[in-house]
Amino acid sequence: MSRSCVITTEEPNWWLTPPAEASCEVGGTEQEPSAERANGWDKQPVVATAELVTATTAHLARQSGPALVRFADSAGLADWVASLLLRDRLLRPERPLGLATGRTMEPVYAALARQVNGLTPEERQELRRRWCSFNLDAYVGLDRADPRSFAAEMASRLTTPLGLDPERVHLPDGQAADPHAAAECYAAQLAASGGIGLQLLGLGLNGHVGFNEPPCEVDASCRCLELSPATRQQNAGAFGGDPEAVPQQAITLGLREILAAERLLLVVTGAAKAEVLARALREPPTPELPASWIQLHPRALVVADGAAAALLDASREQRELLA
Numbered sequence: 145m146s147r148s149c150v151i152t153t154e155e156p157n158w159w160l161t162p163p164a165e166a167s168c169e170v171g172g173t174e175q176e177p178s179a180e181r182a183n184g185w186d187k188q189p190v191v192a193t194a195e196l197v198t199a200t201t202a203h204l205a206r207q208s209g210p211a212l213v214r215f216a217d218s219a220g221l222a223d224w225v226a227s228l229l230l231r232d233r234l235l236r237p238e239r240p241l242g243l244a245t246g247r248t249m250e251p252v253y254a255a256l257a258r259q260v261n262g263l264t265p266e267e268r269q270e271l272r273r274r275w276c277s278f279n280l281d282a283y284v285g286l287d288r289a290d291p292r293s294f295a296a297e298m299a300s301r302l303t304t305p306l307g308l309d310p311e312r313v314h315l316p317d318g319q320a321a322d323p324h325a326a327a328e329c330y331a332a333q334l335a336a337s338g339g340i341g342l343q344l345l346g347l348g349l350n351g352h353v354g355f356n357e358p359p360c361e362v363d364a365s366c367r368c369l370e371l372s373p374a375t376r377q378q379n380a381g382a383f384g385g386d387p388e389a390v391p392q393q394a395i396t397l398g399l400r401e402i403l404a405a406e407r408l409l410l411v412v413t414g415a416a417k418a419e420v421l422a423r424a425l426r427e428p429p430t431p432e433l434p435a436s437w438i439q440l441h442p443r444a445l446v447v448a449d450g451a452a453a454a455l456l457d458a459s460r461e462q463r464e465l466l467a
Protein backbone atom coordinates (compact mmCIF):
# COMPACT_ATOMS: atom_id res chain seq x y z
CA MET A 145 0.00 0.00 0.00
CA SER A 146 1.62 3.28 -1.02
CA ARG A 147 1.36 6.37 1.14
CA SER A 148 2.95 9.77 1.13
CA CYS A 149 2.23 10.31 4.79
CA VAL A 150 4.33 9.12 7.66
CA ILE A 151 2.77 7.95 10.88
CA THR A 152 5.35 9.33 13.27
CA THR A 153 4.35 7.28 16.27
CA GLU A 154 1.74 4.98 17.62
CA GLU A 155 -0.89 6.41 19.85
CA PRO A 156 0.06 5.94 23.49
CA ASN A 157 -1.62 2.82 24.85
CA TRP A 158 -3.00 4.50 27.94
CA TRP A 159 -4.71 7.05 25.70
CA LEU A 160 -6.62 4.31 23.93
CA THR A 161 -7.25 2.04 26.87
CA PRO A 162 -10.15 2.73 29.19
CA PRO A 163 -8.71 3.89 32.52
CA ALA A 164 -9.12 1.74 35.59
CA GLU A 165 -10.75 4.61 37.43
CA ALA A 166 -12.09 7.54 35.52
CA SER A 167 -12.00 10.78 37.45
CA CYS A 168 -14.70 12.30 35.32
CA GLU A 169 -17.51 10.87 33.33
CA VAL A 170 -16.47 9.42 30.03
CA GLY A 171 -18.65 7.48 27.74
CA GLY A 172 -18.30 3.98 26.41
CA THR A 173 -15.58 1.42 26.28
CA GLU A 174 -12.91 1.38 23.65
CA GLN A 175 -13.52 -1.37 21.16
CA GLU A 176 -10.79 -3.06 19.24
CA PRO A 177 -11.20 -2.19 15.59
CA SER A 178 -12.33 -5.18 13.59
CA ALA A 179 -10.03 -6.44 10.86
CA GLU A 180 -12.41 -4.93 8.35
CA ARG A 181 -12.52 -1.57 10.13
CA ALA A 182 -8.81 -1.45 10.81
CA ASN A 183 -8.13 -1.35 7.08
CA GLY A 184 -4.45 -1.93 7.67
CA TRP A 185 -3.89 1.29 9.59
CA ASP A 186 -3.00 -0.45 12.81
CA LYS A 187 -0.19 -2.24 10.97
CA GLN A 188 1.56 0.88 9.76
CA PRO A 189 5.28 1.09 10.50
CA VAL A 190 6.18 3.36 13.34
CA VAL A 191 8.75 6.06 12.70
CA ALA A 192 9.52 7.78 15.96
CA THR A 193 11.05 11.25 15.92
CA ALA A 194 13.84 12.15 18.31
CA GLU A 195 12.03 15.20 19.63
CA LEU A 196 8.93 13.30 20.52
CA VAL A 197 8.07 12.93 24.15
CA THR A 198 5.57 10.23 24.62
CA ALA A 199 3.61 8.69 27.44
CA THR A 200 3.67 5.04 28.38
CA THR A 201 1.61 2.72 30.50
CA ALA A 202 3.34 4.24 33.53
CA HIS A 203 1.12 7.23 32.97
CA LEU A 204 -1.94 5.03 33.20
CA ALA A 205 -0.69 3.64 36.51
CA ARG A 206 -0.32 7.16 37.92
CA GLN A 207 -3.61 8.48 36.59
CA SER A 208 -2.13 11.90 37.03
CA GLY A 209 -3.78 14.07 34.44
CA PRO A 210 -2.73 15.12 30.98
CA ALA A 211 0.45 13.82 29.40
CA LEU A 212 2.61 16.10 27.32
CA VAL A 213 3.99 15.36 23.88
CA ARG A 214 6.51 17.99 22.92
CA PHE A 215 7.80 18.57 19.40
CA ALA A 216 10.83 20.68 18.59
CA ASP A 217 9.62 20.96 15.04
CA SER A 218 6.19 22.37 14.28
CA ALA A 219 5.83 20.52 10.98
CA GLY A 220 6.36 17.25 12.85
CA LEU A 221 3.73 18.31 15.36
CA ALA A 222 1.14 19.07 12.68
CA ASP A 223 1.87 15.80 10.90
CA TRP A 224 1.49 13.78 14.06
CA VAL A 225 -1.75 15.44 15.11
CA ALA A 226 -3.13 15.01 11.59
CA SER A 227 -2.21 11.32 11.65
CA LEU A 228 -4.11 10.91 14.94
CA LEU A 229 -7.20 12.49 13.37
CA LEU A 230 -6.92 10.26 10.32
CA ARG A 231 -6.43 7.15 12.42
CA ASP A 232 -9.41 8.14 14.52
CA ARG A 233 -11.68 8.29 11.48
CA LEU A 234 -10.36 5.10 9.91
CA LEU A 235 -10.09 3.01 13.05
CA ARG A 236 -12.69 4.39 15.42
CA PRO A 237 -15.56 5.87 13.42
CA GLU A 238 -18.21 4.82 15.95
CA ARG A 239 -18.23 8.23 17.60
CA PRO A 240 -17.88 11.63 15.93
CA LEU A 241 -14.60 13.48 15.82
CA GLY A 242 -14.57 16.84 17.64
CA LEU A 243 -12.83 19.58 15.67
CA ALA A 244 -11.47 23.03 16.41
CA THR A 245 -10.61 26.08 14.32
CA GLY A 246 -7.97 28.77 14.80
CA ARG A 247 -4.46 29.49 13.58
CA THR A 248 -3.01 26.59 15.56
CA MET A 249 -5.05 24.15 13.51
CA GLU A 250 -4.23 25.55 10.08
CA PRO A 251 -1.04 23.46 9.62
CA VAL A 252 -2.84 20.45 11.10
CA TYR A 253 -5.57 20.58 8.44
CA ALA A 254 -2.95 21.18 5.74
CA ALA A 255 -1.07 18.08 6.93
CA LEU A 256 -4.31 16.12 7.05
CA ALA A 257 -5.09 17.06 3.44
CA ARG A 258 -1.60 15.95 2.39
CA GLN A 259 -1.98 12.65 4.21
CA VAL A 260 -5.38 12.00 2.69
CA ASN A 261 -3.89 12.66 -0.74
CA GLY A 262 -1.47 9.84 -0.01
CA LEU A 263 -4.26 7.33 0.57
CA THR A 264 -5.43 4.94 -2.08
CA PRO A 265 -8.75 5.85 -3.80
CA GLU A 266 -10.43 3.04 -1.84
CA GLU A 267 -9.13 4.40 1.46
CA ARG A 268 -10.25 7.91 0.59
CA GLN A 269 -13.69 6.59 -0.20
CA GLU A 270 -13.76 4.71 3.09
CA LEU A 271 -12.71 7.84 4.96
CA ARG A 272 -15.50 9.85 3.35
CA ARG A 273 -18.01 7.14 4.17
CA ARG A 274 -16.93 7.05 7.81
CA TRP A 275 -16.53 10.78 8.32
CA CYS A 276 -18.59 12.49 11.00
CA SER A 277 -17.31 15.56 12.84
CA PHE A 278 -18.71 18.20 15.15
CA ASN A 279 -16.91 21.51 15.51
CA LEU A 280 -16.55 23.10 18.89
CA ASP A 281 -17.91 26.51 18.14
CA ALA A 282 -19.16 29.17 15.74
CA TYR A 283 -19.64 32.92 15.83
CA VAL A 284 -23.19 34.17 16.08
CA GLY A 285 -24.37 36.36 13.24
CA LEU A 286 -21.97 35.35 10.48
CA ASP A 287 -23.30 33.78 7.31
CA ARG A 288 -21.83 30.33 6.60
CA ALA A 289 -20.49 31.74 3.35
CA ASP A 290 -18.75 34.63 5.13
CA PRO A 291 -15.04 33.76 4.81
CA ARG A 292 -14.56 34.79 8.45
CA SER A 293 -17.04 32.20 9.69
CA PHE A 294 -15.77 28.91 11.12
CA ALA A 295 -18.08 27.13 8.65
CA ALA A 296 -16.23 28.74 5.74
CA GLU A 297 -12.91 27.94 7.39
CA MET A 298 -13.81 24.27 7.72
CA ALA A 299 -15.12 24.17 4.15
CA SER A 300 -11.89 25.54 2.72
CA ARG A 301 -9.45 23.68 4.99
CA LEU A 302 -11.25 20.38 5.46
CA THR A 303 -14.46 19.63 3.57
CA THR A 304 -13.27 20.65 0.11
CA PRO A 305 -9.66 19.36 0.25
CA LEU A 306 -10.77 15.99 1.66
CA GLY A 307 -13.81 15.75 -0.63
CA LEU A 308 -16.13 15.26 2.35
CA ASP A 309 -19.91 15.42 2.31
CA PRO A 310 -20.69 18.80 3.98
CA GLU A 311 -23.60 17.11 5.75
CA ARG A 312 -21.05 15.10 7.72
CA VAL A 313 -19.13 18.17 8.92
CA HIS A 314 -21.29 19.68 11.65
CA LEU A 315 -21.01 23.15 13.15
CA PRO A 316 -23.33 25.13 15.41
CA ASP A 317 -25.77 27.26 13.44
CA GLY A 318 -24.47 30.75 14.09
CA GLN A 319 -27.06 32.25 11.76
CA ALA A 320 -30.08 30.93 13.64
CA ALA A 321 -32.66 33.53 14.63
CA ASP A 322 -32.50 32.09 18.15
CA PRO A 323 -28.86 31.14 18.87
CA HIS A 324 -29.76 29.82 22.33
CA ALA A 325 -32.19 27.34 20.80
CA ALA A 326 -29.58 26.54 18.13
CA ALA A 327 -27.09 25.66 20.88
CA GLU A 328 -29.59 23.30 22.50
CA CYS A 329 -30.31 21.76 19.14
CA TYR A 330 -26.57 21.26 18.46
CA ALA A 331 -26.08 19.56 21.84
CA ALA A 332 -29.01 17.26 21.11
CA GLN A 333 -27.65 16.43 17.67
CA LEU A 334 -24.27 15.57 19.17
CA ALA A 335 -25.84 13.44 21.88
CA ALA A 336 -27.91 11.59 19.27
CA SER A 337 -24.65 10.85 17.42
CA GLY A 338 -23.19 9.24 20.53
CA GLY A 339 -21.02 12.07 21.89
CA ILE A 340 -17.47 12.90 20.87
CA GLY A 341 -14.80 10.19 20.54
CA LEU A 342 -11.62 12.20 20.00
CA GLN A 343 -11.87 15.93 20.76
CA LEU A 344 -9.30 18.27 19.23
CA LEU A 345 -8.81 21.44 21.27
CA GLY A 346 -6.92 24.69 20.85
CA LEU A 347 -6.11 27.05 23.71
CA GLY A 348 -7.14 30.68 24.01
CA LEU A 349 -4.74 33.20 25.49
CA ASN A 350 -7.18 33.69 28.34
CA GLY A 351 -7.39 29.93 28.94
CA HIS A 352 -10.56 29.28 26.99
CA VAL A 353 -11.22 26.03 25.17
CA GLY A 354 -13.79 26.18 22.43
CA PHE A 355 -15.33 29.51 23.33
CA ASN A 356 -15.75 28.65 27.02
CA GLU A 357 -14.72 31.98 28.42
CA PRO A 358 -13.59 32.40 32.01
CA PRO A 359 -15.19 32.03 34.44
CA CYS A 360 -16.55 28.69 33.30
CA GLU A 361 -17.79 25.89 35.50
CA VAL A 362 -16.81 22.30 34.82
CA ASP A 363 -20.40 21.33 34.00
CA ALA A 364 -21.19 24.20 31.63
CA SER A 365 -23.05 22.79 28.65
CA CYS A 366 -23.39 23.81 25.03
CA ARG A 367 -24.68 27.36 24.92
CA CYS A 368 -24.68 30.79 23.34
CA LEU A 369 -22.47 33.24 25.26
CA GLU A 370 -20.83 36.65 25.14
CA LEU A 371 -17.23 36.69 23.96
CA SER A 372 -14.73 38.43 26.21
CA PRO A 373 -12.82 41.53 25.07
CA ALA A 374 -9.62 39.44 25.30
CA THR A 375 -10.96 36.84 22.87
CA ARG A 376 -12.28 39.45 20.45
CA GLN A 377 -8.83 41.03 20.56
CA GLN A 378 -7.13 37.65 20.01
CA ASN A 379 -9.29 36.87 16.99
CA ALA A 380 -9.33 40.37 15.50
CA GLY A 381 -6.80 39.37 12.83
CA ALA A 382 -9.53 37.73 10.77
CA PHE A 383 -11.63 40.89 11.04
CA GLY A 384 -9.22 43.44 9.67
CA GLY A 385 -7.50 43.81 13.03
CA ASP A 386 -10.55 45.44 14.59
CA PRO A 387 -11.76 43.71 17.78
CA GLU A 388 -15.05 45.62 17.51
CA ALA A 389 -15.70 43.85 14.21
CA VAL A 390 -15.46 40.43 15.88
CA PRO A 391 -18.95 39.10 16.67
CA GLN A 392 -20.03 39.66 20.25
CA GLN A 393 -21.51 36.21 20.71
CA ALA A 394 -20.71 32.62 19.88
CA ILE A 395 -22.16 29.16 20.32
CA THR A 396 -19.77 26.68 21.92
CA LEU A 397 -19.80 23.14 23.19
CA GLY A 398 -19.41 23.34 26.95
CA LEU A 399 -16.92 21.69 29.28
CA ARG A 400 -19.65 19.12 29.88
CA GLU A 401 -19.57 17.87 26.28
CA ILE A 402 -15.81 18.32 26.00
CA LEU A 403 -15.00 16.33 29.14
CA ALA A 404 -17.46 13.63 28.09
CA ALA A 405 -15.30 12.90 25.04
CA GLU A 406 -13.41 9.63 25.16
CA ARG A 407 -10.08 11.31 24.43
CA LEU A 408 -8.85 14.90 24.47
CA LEU A 409 -6.08 16.28 22.29
CA LEU A 410 -5.06 19.81 23.25
CA VAL A 411 -2.71 21.36 20.69
CA VAL A 412 -0.73 24.45 21.70
CA THR A 413 1.94 26.28 19.74
CA GLY A 414 3.89 29.50 20.12
CA ALA A 415 5.59 31.35 22.96
CA ALA A 416 2.54 33.53 23.59
CA LYS A 417 0.70 30.49 24.99
CA ALA A 418 3.53 29.23 27.23
CA GLU A 419 2.30 30.90 30.40
CA VAL A 420 -1.36 30.02 30.03
CA LEU A 421 -0.47 26.42 29.12
CA ALA A 422 1.74 26.03 32.21
CA ARG A 423 -0.99 27.48 34.41
CA ALA A 424 -3.65 25.27 32.84
CA LEU A 425 -1.62 22.14 33.55
CA ARG A 426 -0.08 23.09 36.90
CA GLU A 427 -2.63 25.12 38.82
CA PRO A 428 -5.58 23.44 40.50
CA PRO A 429 -8.53 23.34 38.09
CA THR A 430 -10.51 26.55 38.34
CA PRO A 431 -13.38 28.31 36.52
CA GLU A 432 -10.98 31.20 35.94
CA LEU A 433 -8.96 29.00 33.59
CA PRO A 434 -11.40 26.79 31.66
CA ALA A 435 -8.63 24.71 30.04
CA SER A 436 -7.48 23.63 33.51
CA TRP A 437 -10.57 21.39 33.73
CA ILE A 438 -8.94 18.99 31.28
CA GLN A 439 -6.72 17.91 34.19
CA LEU A 440 -9.77 15.94 35.34
CA HIS A 441 -9.94 13.94 32.14
CA PRO A 442 -8.33 10.50 32.31
CA ARG A 443 -7.26 10.44 28.68
CA ALA A 444 -6.02 13.91 27.84
CA LEU A 445 -2.96 14.45 25.72
CA VAL A 446 -1.32 17.85 25.34
CA VAL A 447 0.73 18.32 22.18
CA ALA A 448 2.94 21.41 22.21
CA ASP A 449 5.88 22.87 20.37
CA GLY A 450 9.03 23.84 22.25
CA ALA A 451 7.97 27.48 22.55
CA ALA A 452 4.58 26.72 24.06
CA ALA A 453 6.02 24.09 26.41
CA ALA A 454 8.93 26.32 27.47
CA LEU A 455 7.65 26.81 31.02
CA LEU A 456 7.01 23.12 31.54
CA ASP A 457 10.30 21.87 32.87
CA ALA A 458 10.75 18.30 31.65
CA SER A 459 12.81 17.32 34.67
CA ARG A 460 9.99 18.43 36.97
CA GLU A 461 7.09 17.43 34.77
CA GLN A 462 6.14 14.05 36.18
CA ARG A 463 3.59 13.42 33.51
CA GLU A 464 6.09 13.83 30.72
CA LEU A 465 8.15 10.80 29.81
CA LEU A 466 11.05 11.14 27.46
CA ALA A 467 11.03 8.56 24.69
Ligand code: GLP
Binds near residue numbers: 249281355
Ligand atom coordinates in the same frame (compact mmCIF):
# COMPACT_ATOMS: atom_id res chain seq x y z
C1 GLP B 1 -10.40 30.50 19.32
C2 GLP B 1 -11.40 29.34 19.12
C3 GLP B 1 -10.83 28.10 19.66
C4 GLP B 1 -9.38 28.08 19.27
C5 GLP B 1 -8.65 29.02 20.16
C6 GLP B 1 -7.19 29.25 19.80
O1 GLP B 1 -11.00 31.65 19.76
N1 GLP B 1 -12.69 29.52 19.64
O2 GLP B 1 -11.56 26.99 19.19
O3 GLP B 1 -8.88 26.79 19.43
O4 GLP B 1 -9.35 30.22 20.26
O5 GLP B 1 -7.08 30.00 18.63
P1 GLP B 1 -5.71 30.18 17.86
O6 GLP B 1 -5.29 28.81 17.44
O7 GLP B 1 -6.03 31.05 16.68
O8 GLP B 1 -4.74 30.79 18.80
